[in-house]
Amino acid sequence: AISQVWLDADQAQKALGKINTSFLNEYELQRYRLTEAHLMLKRELRLPIESNLDDMAKYFTNCKDEASASEAYYIQGAYLNYIGENTQAMQYLKKAESYPATSIIRGMTYYKMGRISESEQLYEIALENYHKALPYLEEAGLPLYLASVYRELGRNSSEGRDEYFEKALSAARFMKDSILYMDIRYAQLSVSQPNSPEIARICQYMCHEVGRKRYAYDLVKYYIRTHKADSAKIYLDILAADTTAQIWSEQQHA
Numbered sequence: 693a694i695s696q697v698w699l700d701a702d703q704a705q706k707a708l709g710k711i712n713t714s715f716l717n718e719y720e721l722q723r724y725r726l727t728e729a730h731l732m733l734k735r736e737l738r739l740p741i742e743s744n745l746d747d748m749a750k751y752f753t754n755c756k757d758e759a760s761a762s763e764a765y766y767i768q769g770a771y772l773n774y775i776g777e778n779t780q781a782m783q784y785l786k787k788a789e790s791y792p793a794t795s796i797i798r799g800m801t802y803y804k805m806g807r808i809s810e811s812e813q814l815y816e817i818a819l820e821n822y823h824k825a826l827p828y829l830e831e832a833g834l835p836l837y838l839a840s841v842y843r844e845l846g847r848n849s850s851e852g853r854d855e856y857f858e859k860a861l862s863a864a865r866f867m868k869d870s871i872l873y874m875d876i877r878y879a880q881l882s883v884s885q886p887n888s889p890e891i892a893r894i895c896q897y898m899c900h901e902v903g904r905k906r907y908a909y910d911l912v913k914y915y916i917r918t919h920k921a922d923s924a925k926i927y928l929d930i931l932a933a934d935t936t937a938q939i940w941s942e943q944q945h946a
Contacts, residue, residue: 765791895914
């Protein structure tokens with residue numbers, strides 16, 4: 693279950709379901725709960741009510757398992773980042789950074805710190821954290837997260853932008869993930885050709901075929917620029933009717 697959390701959430705869920713917790717000692721039970729919390733965060737962007745990650749981290753520290761303590765702090769930081777409590781999230785991520793960790797946890801800790809710094813418009817600090825994340829994610833060998841870091845480097849770097857985006861696209865091609873590929877291509881065009889017809893086509897695909905309604909935001913702007921008021925109204929209505937898109941728009945405004 694632990695090894696599958698990052699690779700295949702369904703397999704991790706099946707593995708956890710086969711474990712009879714009544715046979716676990718205290719350490720194993722804590723590790724089970726940590727894996728359960730990590731899996732739920734990845735699948736549903738929330739944590740089990742019974743999770744007390746602070747206590748878990750302290751427990752693992754006392755057990756000399758600092759990698760698990762780092763993971764507990766990372767999970768708490770990632771969750772706080774998701775619900776918008778970025779100041780607290782950064783505090784937990786810095787705690788995660790202060791412990792030895794597996795490559796993937798260390799890499800994702802720096803990645804999350806980069807995203808938070810970027811949202812606070814601290815672009816130099818964001819770039820520094822993204823660069824710190826790269827060697828750990830490369831060592832872990834997880835192309836999905838490498839693609840994400842290269843995408844962010846491409847979006848925020850003034851030098852080497854094309855190379856970063858190409859590496860991100862290469863990782864998406866390796867995974868045969870067309871949605872990730874389109875998302876990265878969208879990010880690339882957003883900084884190089886924001887008014888191009890291609891970016892409009894990508895947004896239409898992501899909005900209609902994938903169901904990510906927030907891409908309607910770019911289509912509203914595109915059709916206003918091209919003086920197609922009826923089309924702009926269609927996508928404005930889509931955006932206004934979608935709760936997830938509203939939350940995303942509020943975050944962009946903030």
